[in-house]
Amino acid sequence: MGIIKKIFGLETRASLDGGTITPETDAALLRALVGTGEITAETALEIPAFSAAVDFISCTVAMLPVKLYRENTELHKTEEITDDRRLFLLNDEANHGMSALDAKRAQVRDMLINGAGYLYIDHGEALYYVKHGDISVQSNSEPIFRDFDILVGAKRYYTFDFVILTRGSSDGVTGRGAVREHKTLLSAMYNALKYENVISRTGGNKKGFLQAEHKLSQEAFDKMKMAWEELYANNGNNMMLLNDGVKYVPSASTSVEMQLNENKRTNSELIAAIFGLSPEVISGTANTAQYMSAVRTAVLPVVEAYQAALNKALLTEEEKGRYYFTLDTTELLKGDTLSRYQAYALGLQNNFLQIDEVRYLEDIEPIGFNYVKLGLQDVLLDPKTNTVYTPNTNQTAQMGRVPSASNQMLTKNAENTGEEK
Numbered sequence: 001m002g003i004i005k006k007i008f009g010l011e012t013r014a015s016l017d018g019g020t021i022t023p024e025t026d027a028a029l030l031r032a033l034v035g036t037g038e039i040t041a042e043t044a045l046e047i048p049a050f051s052a053a054v055d056f057i058s059c060t061v062a063m064l065p066v067k068l069y070r071e072n073t074e075l076h077k078t079e080e081i082t083d084d085r086r087l088f089l090l091n092d093e094a095n096h097g098m099s100a101l102d103a104k105r106a107q108v109r110d111m112l113i114n115g116a117g118y119l120y121i122d123h124g125e126a127l128y129y130v131k132h133g134d135i136s137v138q139s140n141s142e143p144i145f146r147d148f149d150i151l152v153g154a155k156r157y158y159t160f161d162f163v164i165l166t167r168g169s170s171d172g173v174t175g176r177g178a179v180r181e182h183k184t185l186l187s188a189m190y191n192a193l194k195y196e197n198v199i200s201r202t203g204g205n206k207k208g209f210l211q212a213e214h215k216l217s218q219e220a221f222d223k224m225k226m227a228w229e230e231l232y233a234n235n236g237n238n239m240m241l242l243n244d245g246v247k248y249v250p251s252a253s254t255s256v257e258m259q260l261n262e263n264k265r266t267n268s269e270l271i272a273a274i275f276g277l278s279p280e281v282i283s284g285t286a287n288t289a290q291y292m293s294a295v296r297t298a299v300l301p302v303v304e305a306y307q308a309a310l311n312k313a314l315l316t317e318e319e320k321g322r323y324y325f326t327l328d329t330t331e332l333l334k335g336d337t338l339s340r341y342q343a344y345a346l347g348l349q350n351n352f353l354q355i356d357e358v359r360y361l362e363d364i365e366p367i368g369f370n371y372v373k374l375g376l377q378d379v380l381l382d383p384k385t386n387t388v389y390t391p392n393t394n395q396t397a398q399m400g401r402v403p404s405a406s407n408q409m410l411t412k413n414a415e416n417t418g419e420e421k
Contacts, residue, residue, distance in 0.1 A: 039187040041113045041132075044179050047189045049268035052282045053275045054112050054178075060299050061306060062105035064327040066090040071322055081323070085124065086314055090325075094119075095126040103129045108302060111165045112275070115175030118150075119163040121313060127163070137174050148173045163313040165306055182274055189267045276301075288339075295332050303327045330361065 045051045068081040081087075089095075094103035107117035110132040118135055120128040136151040148171070150157045159173055168176035179186060272279050276297035280286040286294065310325040344361075347353030356366035380389045386399040 039179060039183045039190060041177075041179050043190050044113065044186045046193065047186060047271070049271040049282055050178075050186065050189075053271060053277055054109055056277065056281060056294070057112060057275060057298050057302060058105045058108040060295070060332070061108050061302050061327070062101050064303065064329060064332070066310070067326050067328050069324055069326065071324070073322075089125075089127045090310070095122070095128055098129060100127075103127060104306075107163075107165055108306070111167050111175070111177070111302075111305075113177045113179055115167050115177035115180065116169070116173070117165040120152075120157075121161055121163065124314075130162075139171070139173075146171060160313065163309050165309045167305075178274055182271075185267060185270055185274075189264070189271075192264065192267075292339075295329075299332070300329070303329060 045054070066087060068084050068087055069078045070081055071078050089100065090104070091100050094100045103119060106129045107119055110117035114132040116132065116135075118130045118132070120130050122128060130152060134152055138149045138151060140147050148159050150159060150162060150173070164173060166172060166175035168181070268282065269279050272282050277294050278286065278290050280290050281294045307324075307326055311320070314325065315323055344353065344358045348355065348358065351372050354372065355369045359366050375391075378391065380391070381387070381399075382389075388397045388399055389395070390397075
């Protein structure tokens with residue numbers, strides 16, 4: 001019996017009162033089957049909820065078009081730049097072997113999982129995604145004026161050679177990813193998946209152990225071990241015969257086993273909360289309100305970080321302050337027709353959008369309507385000249401001055417006309 005217990009990890013130990021203590025069978029079996037390995041980026045991505053959350057954020061950010069604007073501070077207006085080489089690299093083709101979509105998505109994935117994502121800038125002619133595992137960062141010991149070198153293989157680069165996107169960073173070059181921050185939760189979920197995999201491989205048979213009254217010979221032990229392995233192999237209707245003096249003792253179901261599915265649901269919700277998402281978004285059942293909430297809490301912070309990274313790395317010193325990159329988030333609103341049209345109506349009503357501008361945003365051919373609607377009930381003031389214009393009476397007046405005789409006559413005629421009506 002001692003050999004059987006030792007093989008299956010059930011060796012007893014003496015208690016204080018001279019009896020024996022048998023370890024909890026399921027706990028010992030679970031430790032033997034799943035182990036206690038450290039969670040890594042590769043193993044974390046095997047967890048469905050984690051992988052779905054990372055894919056949702058990275059794909060949503062990557063599909064947003066990048067635009068470049070030039071700001072004219074004197075005229076208080078911005079001008080969109082459309083013929084810049086950098087826009088082609090960020091929206092179409094990052095390099096000869098990788099599309100811009102794939103490069104941005106891989107960079108955001110690295111940022112979420114490992115804390116930092118890197119794009120190498122090849123003289124402004126190409127952008128190359130570099131895996132996080134191929135990056136090594138070295139810094140000096142200066143606590144304030146810190147300087148960094150980035151090593152890729154055996155070659156040394158500077159930080160300005162890369163577009164660096166970070167998460168939870170304290171230095172702007174490295175960060176803390178979700179795997180590092182939540183390794184205990186991810187490790188528990190990964191071990192639960194391995195435990196389920198073991199159960200499925202054994203055909204779902206109840207776990208237990210064998211107990212022998214007498215010491216078995218090596219030949220009998222080998223035959224019993226082989227029969228045990230065939231019994232738990234998920235390859236047919238196998239059976240096992242126990243000799244006299246050997247009996248099977250089933251292990252009792254523990255609370256962990258009985259609540260496994262409940263724990264999976266709870267842990268999936270926790271993973272969603274890590275990224276600022278809801279479980280419905282991860283499962284693909286989110287309604288419009290839940291989707292827009294996920295965009296605000298999970299996507300827009302990454303968008304802001306990405307814009308800052310692009311402006312820092314891809315703008316020259318002369319361009320900084322006058323040019324800026326943005327990710328066009330209006331594409332995110334196109335999934336909600338009602339909210340989009342309500343926003344357009346508000347813009348048209350308050351005259352900061354025109355009809356052809358709205359049609360352009362909706363990819364509809366313009367109709368050439370270049371007029372701005374003005375309500376006759378409004379009085380218009382030019383704050384620079386203090387000139388007041390009243391569309392209803394077609395009068396112009398200067399604030400603080402008495403109206404001229406002609407204006408007074410027009411006003412009186414308008415009043416008389418109103419009385420006659």
